[in-house]
Amino acid sequence: MERTNEEWLSDLKESSPRFDAAIVELRLVLQKGLSAGLKKWQGLNKETLEDIIQDVLVKIVPKIDTFQGNCRFTTWALKIGVNTAITELRHRRWRDVSLDEIIESGGMNFLSGNMSNPSYSPEKQTIQHLLMDTLKRLITTELTERQRKALMAVRIQGMPLEEVARQMGTNRNSLYKLLHDARLRLKKAILKEDLTPEDLIDSFISS
Amino acid sequence: MTDPFQKKTSRFLKKLFTFAGTRNKKMQKGSMDMDTIKQMVRGIMTTRADEIDCAECFEQLDQFVELVLAGKNISDAMPLVQHHLEHCPDCKEEFEVLLKALRSIT
Known part of the structure; x- marks a missing residue:
C-alpha cells in the first residue's frame, strides 16, 4: 500500500527505524518516474540516472520539512528529481556551445529569409513582410543588447534559459525577468x- | 471510449506545444521558419504585466500537474502558472517530463 504524506515525512527522518526502507522505496519511485519521463532525452544512460537519483535523494532528505503538503509527497519529490535531472542534461548538452558564437553566426538575419507561404494570398504575404520588417526594427531599436542577446538565444536558437543565464553571468529567474521585460x-x-490588431491576428496569431 | 479528462489534458498540452514552441527543432544558421516567428509574435502579444517567474512557477508546479492529471480546469485554478508555462520553454519542458513521470508511477 502506498505511504501517506505523513508516513513519508515521518519515515524519512534519519532517526526513524523505517528510514532505510523509505529511501529504498523513494529511490524506486524516482527511478521509474525519471526513466519514463526522460525516455527520449539524449545522454541519459543507467549510470547517469543513478548519479542523478543519488543527487536528488541528497537534496530531498535535508529539506523534507519544506514540503508543504499541497500535493502528494511523491509528486513533490519527482518535481525536484525532474528539475535536477533536466538541469544536468541541459548542461551536458549545451556546455560546449558558445552563446556569443551562435548569436554572431545568426545575427539579425533571422528575419530576412524568404518565409512566404505560397498558399497565402499576396495581400497576406505583404502584411507578413511588413510585420517582419517592423519586428526586426523594434528588436534593434527598443531592446537593450542583453535583452536582444537573450531573446535570440532562447527564442531563435532554442538554448535553455538555464544555460543562457550561466553564460551571461546571471540566473534563470533573472533571465526570465529580462525576457519578460523585453516582451513587454x-x-x-x-x-x-x-498596424491593426487584425493585421497581427491574420498574419501571426491565428494559424 | 476516450476519457473526457484525458481529452481535456490533451487539448491543454496541444495548446502548450503550439504556443511555446518545440525546443529540439534544428535551427539553420541565420534563418528561421514562419512557425518560429509566429510563436515569437504570439509570445510578445500575449505578454502580461503580472507574470510569475520560474521560481514561483516551480513552487506551484506540483499542485498544477496534479490538477492537470485530475482533469481540472487549470485556466481557472492556476492561470498564472499556465501563462508562465506558455512563455517559458524550460519550465514547459520540465512540466511535460513531470507529467510523463507521474503517469508512469500511477
Whole structure:
C-alpha cells in the first residue's frame, strides 16, 4: 500500500527505524518516474540516472520539512528529481556551445529569409513582410543588447534559459525577468505602430 | 471510449506545444521558419504585466500537474502558472517530463 504524506515525512527522518526502507522505496519511485519521463532525452544512460537519483535523494532528505503538503509527497519529490535531472542534461548538452558564437553566426538575419507561404494570398504575404520588417526594427531599436542577446538565444536558437543565464553571468529567474521585460517593451512598441490588431491576428496569431 | 479528462489534458498540452514552441527543432544558421516567428509574435502579444517567474512557477508546479492529471480546469485554478508555462520553454519542458513521470508511477 502506498505511504501517506505523513508516513513519508515521518519515515524519512534519519532517526526513524523505517528510514532505510523509505529511501529504498523513494529511490524506486524516482527511478521509474525519471526513466519514463526522460525516455527520449539524449545522454541519459543507467549510470547517469543513478548519479542523478543519488543527487536528488541528497537534496530531498535535508529539506523534507519544506514540503508543504499541497500535493502528494511523491509528486513533490519527482518535481525536484525532474528539475535536477533536466538541469544536468541541459548542461551536458549545451556546455560546449558558445552563446556569443551562435548569436554572431545568426545575427539579425533571422528575419530576412524568404518565409512566404505560397498558399497565402499576396495581400497576406505583404502584411507578413511588413510585420517582419517592423519586428526586426523594434528588436534593434527598443531592446537593450542583453535583452536582444537573450531573446535570440532562447527564442531563435532554442538554448535553455538555464544555460543562457550561466553564460551571461546571471540566473534563470533573472533571465526570465529580462525576457519578460523585453516582451513587454516589444508589445508596447508594436501596439504603437500603424498596424491593426487584425493585421497581427491574420498574419501571426491565428494559424 | 476516450476519457473526457484525458481529452481535456490533451487539448491543454496541444495548446502548450503550439504556443511555446518545440525546443529540439534544428535551427539553420541565420534563418528561421514562419512557425518560429509566429510563436515569437504570439509570445510578445500575449505578454502580461503580472507574470510569475520560474521560481514561483516551480513552487506551484506540483499542485498544477496534479490538477492537470485530475482533469481540472487549470485556466481557472492556476492561470498564472499556465501563462508562465506558455512563455517559458524550460519550465514547459520540465512540466511535460513531470507529467510523463507521474503517469508512469500511477
